[in-house]
Amino acid sequence: xxxxxxxxxxxxxxxxxxxxxxxxxxxxxxxxxxxxxxxxxxxxxxxxxxxxxxxxxxxxxxxxxxxxxxxxxxxxxxxxxxxxxxxxxxxxxxxxxxxx
Amino acid sequence: xxxxxxxxxxxxxxxxxxxxxxxxxxxxxxxxxxxxxxxxxxxxxxxxxxxxxxxxxxxxxxxxxxxxxxxxxxxxxxxxxxxxxxxxxxxxxxxxx
Numbered sequence: 001x002x003x004x005x006x007x008x009x010x011x012x013x014x015x016x017x018x019x020x021x022x023x024x025x026x027x028x029x030x031x032x033x034x035x036x037x038x039x040x041x042x043x044x045x046x047x048x049x050x051x052x053x054x055x056x057x058x059x060x061x062x063x064x065x066x067x068x069x070x071x072x073x074x075x076x077x078x079x080x081x082x083x084x085x086x087x088x089x090x091x092x093x094x095x096x097x098x099x100x
Numbered sequence: 101x102x103x104x105x106x107x108x109x110x111x112x113x114x115x116x117x118x119x120x121x122x123x124x125x126x127x128x129x130x131x132x133x134x135x136x137x138x139x140x141x142x143x144x145x146x147x148x149x150x151x152x153x154x155x156x157x158x159x160x161x162x163x164x165x166x167x168x169x170x171x172x173x174x175x176x177x178x179x180x181x182x183x184x185x186x187x188x189x190x191x192x193x194x195x196x197x
Binding site for chain 2: 012013014015016017018019028048087088090091092093094095
């Protein structure tokens with residue numbers, strides 16, 4: 001019934017295969033709440049719950065100066081040795097090595 | 101187009117350039133590699149657009165379903181349907197009529 005050839009070769013038939021191929025690779029994860037993670041993917045499931053190792057989390061915070069109403073964007077970074085990510089916060093997963 | 105149902109349609113879109121719109125207002129433009137019943141989507145040559153401007157580029161991306169996805173076909177010759185849909189979310193380069 002799949003009459004199209006998967007673009008990325010035999011490895012990818014469904015979107016989660018892209019995540020499967022990223023196991024033990026460093027990936028980029030975009031989360032709700034203006035959070036981003038970069039870390040090594042140790043495990044995942046169909047909810048996109050993930051265990052990441054050696055993680056750098058980047059949080060983008062917008063501060064509003066109440067006097068001038070100016071918006072100041074700043075980023076907060078922190079590192080975690082091991083992190084469990086609940087899948088419902090995930091927006092996007094990408095292998096960072098191939099990102100520009 | 102001869103699509104009878106949504107699966108035919110999304111099957112028809114595989115390998116084609118699409119725009120995936122999330123409810124947050126962020127758009128992802130890329131080649132549709134595959135998708136599943138949750139509307140998890142794999143894109144290639146992905147561009148992330150915020151307010152119509154490219155903010156990021158990724159080689160491959162997995163976009164989780166349940167983020168309010170809408171997929172649109174991006175045609176070489178953009179037809180009126182596409183134009184109207186696209187214009188409704190565009191803030192920069194396309195006319196809004």
